[in-house]
Amino acid sequence: MAIFKLKINGKQYQVDVDPSTPVLWVLRDHLKMMGTKYGCGVAQCGACTIHLDGEAVRSCITFVDSVGDQEITTIEGLSENGDHPVQEAWLEHDVAQCGYCQPGQIMSAAALLNSNPHPGDEEIETAMSGNICRCGTYTRIKQAIKTAANS
Amino acid sequence: MTIEKTTLDRRAFLRSSVMAGGGLVLGLSWLASAASAVEKATDVSASEWANFNAFLKIGEDGRVTIFSPNPEGGQGVLTAMPMIVAEELDVDWKNVVVEQAPLDTKLYSRQYMGGSNSIRSGWNPLRKAGATARQMLREAAAQSWHVPVGEVTTAKGVLHHKSSGKSATYGELATAAASIPVPADVELKAVKDFAIIGTSPKNVVGKEIVTGKPLFGYDIQEEDMRIAMIVHPPAFGMKLKSFNASSVKTMPGIKDVFQIKVFNEDYVWEHFDTVTFNELVAIVGNSTWEVMNAKLMLEVEWEQIQDHTITRNDYYAGKQELNIPSKPENSDWHKSASAEMAAQxxxxxxxxxxxxxxxxxxxxxxxxxxxxxxxAHNNMEPYSFFAHVTDEWAKLKGPNQKPGLTVNALSHRLGMPVEKIEVEMTRMGGAFGRRSYAHWMIEAALISQHVKAPVKLVYSREDDMTGGIxxxxxxxxxxxxxxxxxxxxxxxxxxxxxxxxxxxxxxxxxxxxxxxxxxxxxxxxxxxxxxxxxxxxxxxxxxxxxxxxxxxxxxxxxxxxxxxxxxxxxxxxxxxxxxxxxxxxxxxxxxxxxxxxxxxxxxxxxxxxxxxxxxxxxxxxxxxxxxxxxxxxxxxxxxxxxxxxxxxxxxxxxxxxxxxxxxxxxxxxxxxxxxxxxxxxxxxxxxxxxxxxxxxxxxxxxxxxxxxxxxxxxxxxxxxxxxxxxxxxxxxxxxxxxxxxxxxxxxxx
The missing domain is CATH 3.30.365.10 (Aldehyde oxidase/xanthine dehydrogenase, molybdopterin binding domain)
Incomplete structure (x- = not known):
């Protein structure tokens, strides 16, 4: 066990965990932030996507001892009132079905738009190809990303 | 989501009403009257909708809480079922608060998701629930205003009497309406008069989803809750022989390692009681990561099963004996055995x-x-269930497509009457049929019973994908x-x-x-x-x-x-x-x-x-x-x-x-x-x-x-x-x- 200081959603946190603990479980089990989802544990589904200094990463394979002073953003901290343009576009297109993968989808989309405010179809597909949705909401997600890009 | 203080408990009140069973029979030509075996089986459950009558309560401020009876797994019934009630109640959708109803086998029946049947079976009972409440509100207004009930009209949650100019909100008359006898028959709206049905209100929990609120079974957090995982055999045709927990029990955060048996040998499965691996090793600890690590280190010996039979009440075929062969299977054999059968x-x-x-x-x-x-189903949310089982009662919470059916198996296994078991339905992170077989609900209950503490059982993706069904x-x-x-x-x-x-x-x-x-x-x-x-x-x-x-x-x-x-x-x-x-x-x-x-x-x-x-x-x-x-x-x-x-x-x-x-x-x-x-x-x-x-x-x-x-x-x-x-x-x-x-x-x- 070791003490780690983490900056998450603009706040400082301190946790005492095994250094090999993935950030996913630090968030969920130790800090009770349940928005970041477990889907596969091997970086294949994208449900656990968070931002590390603004870049989308899979928190299930990001070990807590590798974070250092990089800033973590989770779905809970993407916006104060749930009104990030990507979240609003998701609501406008009523994207979600079961909704389980959507926080990860939104975090991937928000990171894409951070670095590329007006992505083309292929850029959207590449950036989003790590996020699986069994409900099959991909067509609405693409529309929502385009709406968010234009807002 | 808050519940407003209400003037009456409509659920308790409407319990006394006897509504005609919601028929499934559609207005089809003679051809469809020749129902298939599947349709017949569905009709049986539909007739049970007569008891399904606890749908709404009205607040003093005119807000209406509508309880959505069936589990939600992405198919949209948490929005669509209340729309039907609201339509016949004649209220403004923006004044509707939707809540997931609790599992209650007395108040509701057919609380399950399957066969694309929620709306089909719910249509008539949900309409009647809304229309009955509307009729009682109209009668309350008629008595209060001393006017014929036929002259009382409604529009968006407001009662009107045209010639006297009187009007009142539903909230104002909700208490009075409670003392009105439940009408035997109610008039339903004509399709052309629908104001909510046919519109597209957004998902009622859309905002919670996009902000990552803890809606799912995997997200459950309760005080003093422990995390549990199971270890199941690596292959079909194998079962648990023995395990050595000594090296695992001392690992950080690990509380207990023990064996559970999902069903006793003489138990007759109901249709949705399918269990693949009846004997499992349970590992209980403080956090998911610690338990995942312990799982990897556990020494387990497996052995081949014997040929055996399982007695099961099939939904369609009735009581049947399932022969379970012991031979380990290969995909090549599935192909060749099928080809042999096709030739006969x-x-x-x-x-x-x-x-x-x-x-x-x-x-x-x-x-x-x-x-x-x-x-494999591959629901994005792997299986999970929360359980807190004591000697007197059991509280369970999680994703389950068939809570109204599988609760009976749980009751049998715990030897505890259904009345002592509370099951809360969480949103399901995908369902697709797999969550009909809620063996993990029983597993969670047995683990909680053993450790005498609240427990959240979680499956890893691998446990989920290799777990059968x-x-x-x-x-x-x-x-x-x-x-x-x-x-x-x-x-x-x-x-x-x-x-x-x-x-x-x-x-x-x-x-x-x-x-x-x-x-x-x-x-x-x-x-x-x-x-x-x-x-x-x-x-x-x-x-x-x-x-x-x-x-x-x-x-x-x-x-x-x-x-x-x-x-x-x-x-x-x-x-x-x-x-x-x-x-x-x-x-x-x-x-x-x-x-x-x-x-x-x-x-x-x-x-x-x-x-x-x-x-x-x-x-x-x-x-x-x-x-x-x-x-x-x-x-x-x-x-x-x-x-x-x-x-x-x-x-x-x-x-x-x-x-x-x-x-x-x-x-x-x-x-x-x-x-x-x-x-x-x-x-x-x-x-x-x-x-x-x-x-x-x-x-x-x-x-x-x-x-x-x-x-x-x-x-x-x-x-x-x-x-x-x-x-x-x-x-x-x-x-x-x-x-x-x-x-x-x-x-x-």
Missing amino acids: PGNVLRKDGNPEDAFRNAAKIIESTFIGPWL YRPYYRADYRAALDKNNKLIAFHVKAGGLVESPLINPNLFPAGAVDNYLAESWQIDSNITIGSYRAPRSNFMAVAEQSFLDEVAEAAGIDPIEFRLELLDRVKTNPVGERVGYDADRLAGVIKLLKEKAGTGQAGVHRGVSAYFAHGTYVAQALDIIIEKGKPKTKNVCCTVDCGIVINPDGLKNQAEGSIVDGIGVAMYGNLTFTNGVPDQNNFDTYEMIRYGDPLLPETIDIHFVESEVDPTGMGEPAFPPIMAALANALYKAKGKRLYSQPFVNDLG
Whole structure:
């Protein structure tokens, strides 16, 4: 066990965990932030996507001892009132079905738009190809990303 | 979401009312009155809706809380079911607060998700619940104002009396309405007067979803809660022999390691009690990561099972003995054993005319064999359940498609009456049939009982994918005979699979359209467990049949759409046989609408079509493929739907779009194979799912509904099965090769 200081959603946190603990479980089990989802544990589904200094990463394979002073953003901290343009576009297109993968989808989309405010179809597909949705909401997600890009 | 202080508890009040059972019978022609075995089974449960009467309460401020009775797993009923109540209650949707009802087997019945049946079965009871409350409010107003009740009207939660100019909100009269006797009969709105049904309010928990609120079973946090995981055998046909917990018990954060037995040996399974691995090792600890690590270190010995039987009350077949063979299974054996069965006579389910003679005298015979692989459900949320079991009571919470049924198994296993067991339904992170078999609810309860503490049981993705209860391996052999004028004179289908046949309803299309018709079925015992998977059985029969009909139409030299319409004309004018399990008018209706909406194809566009009736709803689809950079690419899917009255058009479109994407993905990639009983795939690195950037993911999807005043049916499943055939037929046009065996990716190269 070791003490780690983490900056998450603009706040400082301190946790005492095994250094090999993935950030996913630090968030969920130790800090009770349940928005970041477990889907596969091997970086294949994208449900656990968070931002590390603004870049989308899979928190299930990001070990807590590798974070250092990089800033973590989770779905809970993407916006104060749930009104990030990507979240609003998701609501406008009523994207979600079961909704389980959507926080990860939104975090991937928000990171894409951070670095590329007006992505083309292929850029959207590449950036989003790590996020699986069994409900099959991909067509609405693409529309929502385009709406968010234009807002 | 807050609950306003209310002036009365409508749920308790309405409990005394006796509502007529919500009928499932749709306004169909005589053809549909010949219900299939499946429809009959559903009717039985529908009659139980008479007790389903605890839907709403009205606050003093006029806000209405509507309890949505059925579990929500992405199919949209948490929005759509309350819309129906609100419609007949005549309130403004913006004043409606929706809550998931608790499991209550006395207040509600049929609290489950399955068969695209929530809306179909809920339609009448939900309407009556809203209309009854509205009628009582009108009578309360009439008494208060001393006017005839017939003169009291309502509009958006306000009662009016025109000639006196009096008016009052529902909230003002809610208390008075509570003392009004429950009317025996209530008037329901005419379809033309619907103000909420037919509009598209957004998902009532959309905001919670996009902000990551803890809606799911995996997200449950309770005070003093521990995390539990299970270790199950690595292969089908294996069971627990022994384990050594000593090295694991001392690992950081680990509290306990012990064995649990899901059911006792003499327990008779109900339909949804399927358990794959009855004896498990449970590991309980402080955090998920610590328990995951302990799982890896646990020393376990497994041994081969013996041949044995399990007694089970099947939903359709009644009491049956399941033979569980001990032999470890391989995918090659599934293939060869199925081929052997296909070569022998099957169990004849339907026979019209004289198929043997017709085939003997045919000018042309078309024969094809279709294979559907084992499929894992792969809900994005792996299985989880919270349990807190004490000697006196049990509190459970989590994702469960059939809480009203599986709670009985839990009660039996704990030896605790159902009244002492509280089950809360969380939103399900995908369901697709798999969450009907809630063995993890019982597992969680047993673990909590053992450690005497609240516990959240979580499965890893690997536990989930290798845990059984799959869509079975299926095979269908088709033969069709054409005469010298290319008329279809005989049709033969023989289908079966591991543990069950996909063919349990032999009266679906094209039965009734062909003079000589034969349907046969077979099945093979297996130690791999099976269960409902989105659109059970039709998820295979649709792709096989609709691909085969395309092939027959081609052999007959007829356009595939005209070929289907000609057959349906025959059913309408002069049906063959005594039973036809579909409405030929409605099936022809979606095909004709498809012709109109999809238009004629363009040069360079390869179109595959398909039409299917399943789970109460009629669907036709046209999938257009172009060749880009030498590879097939899906441009557009046009999908027409007859699901009767459309409750929430955008919600239904979302369901159809998702089903189409899911169907294309499953047909292309879905595949679970076995080596010596071990699943060869255990996570998304080996089990391929459709992703962004896949050229077969449609660029656009158009959904069109048949205008209808027929009672509504569901949309969670019906658009899923036929798209696989539309895809196969389009790929054939594009590549010149028929696809008979899923996953199609293996044959496309």
